[in-house]
Amino acid sequence: MNYKIAVIPGDGIGPEIVKEAKKVLIEIGEKFGHSFDFTEVLLGGASIDVHGVPLTDEAITTARNNDAVLMGSIGGNTATSPWYKLPPEKRPEAGLLKLRKSLNLFANLRPAVLYNELKGACPLKDEIIGDGFDMMIMRELTGGLYFGERKTVEEDGVMTAYDSLTYNENEIRRIAKRGFDIAMKRGKKVTSVDKANVLDSSRLWRKVVDEVAKEYPEVSYEHMLVDNCAMQLVKDPKQFDVILTENMFGDILSDEASMVTGSIGMLASASLNDTKFGLYEPSHGSAPDIAGMDVANPIATILSAAMMLRYSFDLDKEADLIEAAVKEVLKAGYRTGDILSEGKTKVGTKEMGTLIVDM
Numbered sequence: 359m360n361y362k363i364a365v366i367p368g369d370g371i372g373p374e375i376v377k378e379a380k381k382v383l384i385e386i387g388e389k390f391g392h393s394f395d396f397t398e399v400l401l402g403g404a405s406i407d408v409h410g411v412p413l414t415d416e417a418i419t420t421a422r423n424n425d426a427v428l429m430g431s432i433g434g435n436t437a438t439s440p441w442y443k444l445p446p447e448k449r450p451e452a453g454l455l456k457l458r459k460s461l462n463l464f465a466n467l468r469p470a471v472l473y474n475e476l477k478g479a480c481p482l483k484d485e486i487i488g489d490g491f492d493m494m495i496m497r498e499l500t501g502g503l504y505f506g507e508r509k510t511v512e513e514d515g516v517m518t519a520y521d522s523l524t525y526n527e528n529e530i531r532r533i534a535k536r537g538f539d540i541a542m543k544r545g546k547k548v549t550s551v552d553k554a555n556v557l558d559s560s561r562l563w564r565k566v567v568d569e570v571a572k573e574y575p576e577v578s579y580e581h582m583l584v585d586n587c588a589m590q591l592v593k594d595p596k597q598f599d600v601i602l603t604e605n606m607f608g609d610i611l612s613d614e615a616s617m618v619t620g621s622i623g624m625l626a627s628a629s630l631n632d633t634k635f636g637l638y639e640p641s642h643g644s645a646p647d648i649a650g651m652d653v654a655n656p657i658a659t660i661l662s663a664a665m666m667l668r669y670s671f672d673l674d675k676e677a678d679l680i681e682a683a684v685k686e687v688l689k690a691g692y693r694t695g696d697i698l699s700e701g702k703t704k705v706g707t708k709e710m711g712t713l714i715v716d717m
């Protein structure tokens with residue numbers, strides 16, 4: 359098959375790490391008889407330098423006309439880069455927000471995987487970690503508290519602020535379906551997280567998730583209150599497969615989950631709409647402090663490319679192979695600087711990419 363991929367190298371380490379991910383995709387294509395057409399798209403600082411704006415309408419159209427988007431990361435040093443002298447709506451991040459919105463990406467997927475070989479980076483105790491863990495946080499991205507009506511009023515000299523948390527059943531149903539679909543491709547377990555003992559929006563969430571769950575008899579599922587979930591993530595992270603939750607809870611829980619792995623250079627992410635289309639990018643930023651030095655860890659971006667194969671193209675075998683290659687390279691003792699420990703072999707960005715390709 360032929361797949362069309364829009365590629366956004368972005369800023370900082372973006373171009374270096376995206377190059378390695380492309381290398382891996384090309385190798386997978388040759389091995390399995392797929393061809394990948396890459397079309398470059400400018401976003402963020404790279405677009406400001408050329409077009410004066412962080413995202414052009416043509417760039418949106420190009421992204422939309424492809425089957426998926428692979429992105430590095432965008433932005434510069436927020437203290438020193440001239441991009442941050444611009445008004446907020448012209449800065450690099452504004453381009454990314456606009457792109458996500460234009461593409462209607464309502465489902466944010468953030469895996470938190472702790473590899474056996476990188477257990478040393480995890481702040482949790484050995485008996486909790488066991489052989490490592492592998493969970494997927496699925497966060498609703500376009501509804502809830504962050505998009506609800508808000509206002510601040512003053513009455514009798516006292517200021518009061520309001521933020522509203524709104525979800526309708528259709529918004530809940532589409533993210534819940536996505537969550538169960540993804541669980542079917544993984545460990546077939548969903549933990550739906552809410553605060554149904556207090557919030558009406560959570561009670562509706564629970565009702566709709568119950569309905570959706572009936573369509574997936576193979577998936578075991580449970581409800582968990584968000585405060586308990588925050589605790590369980592550090593008490594027993596191995597219990598989780600897919601965590602399905604609304605916008606703000608997902609924001610907080612996904613940051614917590616990523617920190618218990620201890621390795622920012624390893625964490626992939628995806629944002630999906632209601633077709634097979636998705637935007638795939640590492641969870642980390644553009645690391646301007648190490649840009650152009652061939653030291654950045656390309657693994658988060660390579661694993662994001664694997665997610666693209668799995669979730670946008672249904673190429674599960676191919677995605678499995680990339681993930682297995684990453685594990686093999688780690689097992690063989692190769693590390694970029696951010697995950698280096700005693701007795702391991704230090705390699706650069708390009709060499710790490712080549713090792714994964716050759717594995």
Ligand code: NAI
Nearest residue numbers: 431432433434435623642643644645646647648654655696
């Ligand atoms: P950052 O994630 O870029 O860097 C934080 C620290 O982690 C730095 O010390 C960096 O060197 C290190 N690091 C990050 N990725 C790494 C990798 N692959 N290999 C080795 N080390 C790595 O976060 P920071 O410094 O807060 O932000 C830098 C820029 O990135 C800012 O302009 C920020 O707005 C932008 N950013 C962009 C995101 C995106 O494109 N989605 C997400 C987060 C931040």
Ligand code: MG
Nearest residue numbers: 609610612613
């Ligand atoms: Mg956050």
